[in-house]
Amino acid sequence: MRIALIAHDRMKDRMVALAREFAPMLRQHQLMGTGTTGGRLVDEVGLDVERLLSGPLGGDLQIGARLSVGEVDAVVFLRDPMTPQPHEPDINALVRACDVHDVPCATNISSARLLLRALG
Numbered sequence: 001m002r003i004a005l006i007a008h009d010r011m012k013d014r015m016v017a018l019a020r021e022f023a024p025m026l027r028q029h030q031l032m033g034t035g036t037t038g039g040r041l042v043d044e045v046g047l048d049v050e051r052l053l054s055g056p057l058g059g060d061l062q063i064g065a066r067l068s069v070g071e072v073d074a075v076v077f078l079r080d081p082m083t084p085q086p087h088e089p090d091i092n093a094l095v096r097a098c099d100v101h102d103v104p105c106a107t108n109i110s111s112a113r114l115l116l117r118a119l120g
């Protein structure tokens with residue numbers, strides 16, 4: 001499976017903890033992430049993650065574009081619900097693309113755990 005991992009700044013520690021928890025499972029899959037999130041997962045968890053652009057520079061759009069042509073199977077997107085983001089339209093575009101193409105998209109830790117368990 002091709003899994004995209006994305007987290008806003010205040011959610012990145014939680015993404016790292018989640019990735020540690022699921023590291024053995026995640027290693028079985030092809031991973032991609034936005035720039036900073038991907039970097040942390042590489043450096044702190046030792047995962048092999050293809051790093052795309054940082055979110056505010058177009059990383060969400062890159063993932064959305066891949067997803068729209070069938071190149072992403074699942075998304076974990078830990079959005080920060082409390083902080084406005086300069087690239088809000090990109091964020092909405094990615095979540096919308098998940099809905100348009102019926103790609104599972106977990107936007108909080110509980111749903112991410114369920115999704116990653118299901119992908120086993």
Ligand SMILES: O=C(CO)COP(=O)(O)O
Pocket residue numbers: 006007008009033034035036037038053054055056059060091
């Ligand atoms: O902004 C993001 C998603 O909208 C995440 O981007 P970074 O992983 O580069 O911080």
